[in-house]
Amino acid sequence: MVFSVKTFNNINQIGLKELGNKFQIDGDKAENPDAFIIRSQNLHETVFPSNLKAIARAGAGVNNIPIEQASAQGIVVFNTPGANANAVKEAVLASILLSARDYISANQWTNTLTGDDVPKQIEAGKKQFAGTEIAGKTLGVIGLGAIGGRIANDARRLGMNVLGYDPYVSIETAWNISSHVKRVADLKEIFEQSDYITVHVPLTPDTKYTFNADSFALMQKGTTIINFARAELVDNQALFEAIEAGVVKNYVTDFGTEELLNKEHVTVFPHVGGSTEEAELNCAIMAGKTIRRFMETGEIINSVNFPNVVQGLSAPYRITLINKNVPNIVASISTAVSDLGINIDNIINKSKGDYAYTLLDLDETDETKVAELVNKFETSDNIVKVRLIKN
Numbered sequence: 001m002v003f004s005v006k007t008f009n010n011i012n013q014i015g016l017k018e019l020g021n022k023f024q025i026d027g028d029k030a031e032n033p034d035a036f037i038i039r040s041q042n043l044h045e046t047v048f049p050s051n052l053k054a055i056a057r058a059g060a061g062v063n064n065i066p067i068e069q070a071s072a073q074g075i076v077v078f079n080t081p082g083a084n085a086n087a088v089k090e091a092v093l094a095s096i097l098l099s100a101r102d103y104i105s106a107n108q109w110t111n112t113l114t115g116d117d118v119p120k121q122i123e124a125g126k127k128q129f130a131g132t133e134i135a136g137k138t139l140g141v142i143g144l145g146a147i148g149g150r151i152a153n154d155a156r157r158l159g160m161n162v163l164g165y166d167p168y169v170s171i172e173t174a175w176n177i178s179s180h181v182k183r184v185a186d187l188k189e190i191f192e193q194s195d196y197i198t199v200h201v202p203l204t205p206d207t208k209y210t211f212n213a214d215s216f217a218l219m220q221k222g223t224t225i226i227n228f229a230r231a232e233l234v235d236n237q238a239l240f241e242a243i244e245a246g247v248v249k250n251y252v253t254d255f256g257t258e259e260l261l262n263k264e265h266v267t268v269f270p271h272v273g274g275s276t277e278e279a280e281l282n283c284a285i286m287a288g289k290t291i292r293r294f295m296e297t298g299e300i301i302n303s304v305n306f307p308n309v310v311q312g313l314s315a316p317y318r319i320t321l322i323n324k325n326v327p328n329i330v331a332s333i334s335t336a337v338s339d340l341g342i343n344i345d346n347i348i349n350k351s352k353g354d355y356a357y358t359l360l361d362l363d364e365t366d367e368t369k370v371a372e373l374v375n376k377f378e379t380s381d382n383i384v385k386v387r388l389i390k391n
Helices: 013-019 067-072 085-101 103-110 118-129 146-157 171-175 187-193 213-218 236-244 277-297 329-339 367-378
Strands: 003-007 023-025 035-038 054-057 076-078 138-142 161-165 196-199 223-227 248-253 266-268 317-324 343-352 355-363 383-390
Touching: 013 023, 013 277, 023 277, 035 277, 054 277, 067 076, 076 277, 085 103, 085 146, 085 196, 085 223, 085 248, 085 266, 085 277, 103 118, 138 146, 138 187, 146 161, 161 187, 187 213, 213 236, 236 248, 317 329, 317 367, 329 343, 329 355, 329 367, 367 383
Parallel strands: 003 023, 003 035, 035 054, 054 076, 138 161, 138 196, 196 223, 223 248, 248 266
Antiparallel strands: 317 355, 317 383, 343 355
16 A cells, blocks of 8 residues: 655655655645645645544644634644754854843944944944853743753753752653752742743643733743743743843744834844754654554654654554544454454544544454445544554
């Protein structure tokens, strides 16, 4: 079987080689593909083709994908967490250094000078760009995942005092964070004690406007805010008031909107934090590997709308089921199998929200009986999508 993949944007071709020879890359021309691989393409107005089984986002954020719609249609959405983490980490550290020394304004000022006495003008005017050092200053990191954890560790190596806030940090991630990074239990401590604050959390109803009038009121004067996560984490109107009051010295963001442009003390980059050659390659490789694993084995890793499900395949057939998360669904699946006299070699079912994913391995070689079982599942009201994988 050859799987069709439709790509959007410029996906690194070396990374796409990870798909192997069972996949046909049709660019943006495939009419009814098995999978999408995208970067920044906005899919919210897209009508998903009936054959679509997976969407891989070559990046961490998935705000450009209608997750609920995908789940309802039995489409597994993947991202590539950590693939661009080093790129974003370096962008944030560079932003801290640029803010401390005001190098951007210094460069802009220097380029306005003219005449034979430019060196004298530079010497006379350079004091306005003296800046400060970051060693000994306090950095607050909100979100200690793949990106935030790296920033916290490297900021410590640069001599900063680092506070970290993340009530959901995984054990695996926690092991990789320096013991010198002080974990705080209350976000208020980050706002009150930090000279610099960088945020690395997803946009949710709970995190929207993390930076608002109340949080700015807790900060000491001269705080620098760095946002390479999501634009909506910051209430811009409250930000402008905090800048006017001297509470926020600098705001650096990778998300430009018209109201942020050409504002004093605001530096806007064109969403390039994770856009390095290395990061784009890493994201494409991870996306390719994820899609290949899912299409060939049915296993799920790094999905945002379904749980991770991994199970070695040794049986002749595997059926994958995306089903509604309703009571007795596993029992009904088992009953359907036994009614046809088929033996279950292995079964695993995991749920996430309103839906669940099942890997059903069958100790059966009769193709007719397996096809009948597949048809039975396809007519079930509680099963959204069925796939048959032959070992």
